Amino acid sequence: MREQIRFADLRDGRLVFLAPSSAWAARVRLYQAQILEAARALGAQAHTVAVKVAPLPIEEPVPDLRKPLSPDAARHLRTVAATLADPALRGLFLELASKAEKP
Numbered sequence: 788m789r790e791q792i793r794f795a796d797l798r799d800g801r802l803v804f805l806a807p808s809s810a811w812a813a814r815v816r817l818y819q820a821q822i823l824e825a826a827r828a829l830g831a832q833a834h835t836v837a838v839k840v841a842p843l844p845i846e847e848p849v850p851d852l853r854k855p856l857s858p859d860a861a862r863h864l865r866t867v868a869a870t871l872a873d874p875a876l877r878g879l880f881l882e883l884a885s886k887a888e889k890p
Contacts, residue, residue: 788814793843800834802826805841812838861887 791811796803802822806812815822819836826833861884868880 788818791843795839797826797831797833800832801837802831802833802835803837803839805843806838807840807843809840812840856883856887858887861885 788811791807792815793805794802795805804815806815815836815838822836823833864880864884868877868884871877871880
């Protein structure tokens with residue numbers, strides 16, 4: 788159900804869910820006792836469940852904001868790895884250095 792149903796709100800003891808169709812809304816209503824029990828176990832002061840039939844919001848993909856590792860950074864990592872006595876740590880530094888962008 789997680790793929791089809793979205794939690795929308797908790798207000799005045801009412802859990803509100805969004806469902807894409809009346810069939811999915813009926814499923815939520817069918818499981819409302821278990822949903823309320825789980826919500827109370829998490830500390831929510833819920834006593835009713837409401838379901839609204841509405842298109843699910845589109846989840847925008849999160850852009851990858853990581854900067855690539857520069858060749859200079861990779862060179863510094865290799866230099867430090869050469870000074871390390873611990874072979875496991877040295878291997879980690881070298882593995883990270885191998886992820887650098889090629890010039």
